[in-house]
Amino acid sequence: MPELPLQSILIIAAAPFFGSFIATVARRLPAGSSIVFGRSRCPYCQAVLSPRDLVPVLSWALAKGRCRLCGHALGGYYPAVELIALAIAAVAVTFFTGPWSWVAASFGWALLALAAADADSFTLPDSITLPLIPTGLAAAWGLDPDRLLMHALAAVGGFVCFAAITVAYRAIRHRDGLGWGDAKLMAAAGAWVGPWPLPSIVLAAALAALSVVAVSRLRGRSIEATEQVPLGLYLAPAIWAAWVAERTGAL
Numbered sequence: 001m002p003e004l005p006l007q008s009i010l011i012i013a014a015a016p017f018f019g020s021f022i023a024t025v026a027r028r029l030p031a032g033s034s035i036v037f038g039r040s041r042c043p044y045c046q047a048v049l050s051p052r053d054l055v056p057v058l059s060w061a062l063a064k065g066r067c068r069l070c071g072h073a074l075g076g077y078y079p080a081v082e083l084i085a086l087a088i089a090a091v092a093v094t095f096f097t098g099p100w101s102w103v104a105a106s107f108g109w110a111l112l113a114l115a116a117a118d119a120d121s122f123t124l125p126d127s128i129t130l131p132l133i134p135t136g137l138a139a140a141w142g143l144d145p146d147r148l149l150m151h152a153l154a155a156v157g158g159f160v161c162f163a164a165i166t167v168a169y170r171a172i173r174h175r176d177g178l179g180w181g182d183a184k185l186m187a188a189a190g191a192w193v194g195p196w197p198l199p200s201i202v203l204a205a206a207l208a209a210l211s212v213v214a215v216s217r218l219r220g221r222s223i224e225a226t227e228q229v230p231l232g233l234y235l236a237p238a239i240w241a242a243w244v245a246e247r248t249g250a251l
């Protein structure tokens with residue numbers, strides 16, 4: 001087992017706290033409530049949570065997933081996001097070194113915030129998708145300045161393809177199929193991974209989304225054609241996986 005450098009330990013140790021922050025941001029941004037101000041409250045009894053209620057995963061596990069004050073079940077949203085943030089950090093420090101492990105972890109955490117927001121409220125906040133476009137281009141340039149043009153074209157291409165589907169669907173069916181958030185997320189994807197992985201990312205996300213719909217149908221839930229599917233929830237992990245795979249030469 002290789003010696004863990006201090007940097008890796010820092011990323012791993014910070015991950016559950018970033019996870020907790022990401023879970024809060026993903027829930028509060030679409031609702032338009034303040035991220036920084038206003039302390040966390042129990043959504044059921046409105047009790048202000050104390051620091052001992054806010055330790056990632058641990059507080060939730062100790063209280064058996066219930067509010068310590070009113071006993072209401074809190075659901076697995078927070079610990080799930082916190083654990084995924086930790087898994088992202090573990091992958092980042094396993095496959096990357098130096099500043100790139102921070103880049104890998106931060107990119108993964110930003111995508112986690114988007115996936116969580118989409119799962120929670122069918123929203124991909126602009127304040128997360130849009131900054132991913134210039135940061136993706138900067139990362140591509142940092143690796144190899146020759147990549148910049150190709151990645152910039154991929155960002156435009158990813159946006160235009162999804163925007164075209166959105167507009168066409170709206171014209172034909174008179175309702176929204178894909179959201180504009182998905183088009184902006186595809187622009188971010190193009191900026192980070194370049195053009196070649198984009199089709200496989202969309203295919204993987206669509207297959208995953210369809211399988212989830214199929215499974216819930218098999219379980220007896222009726223699915224309407226107008227049912228919203230949070231495509232960003234599936235696009236986000238596919239984008240990160242494609243970027244990690246390309247960077248590590250796994251593909």
Ligand SMILES: [Zn+2]
Nearest residue numbers: 042045067070
């Ligand atoms: Zn409560």
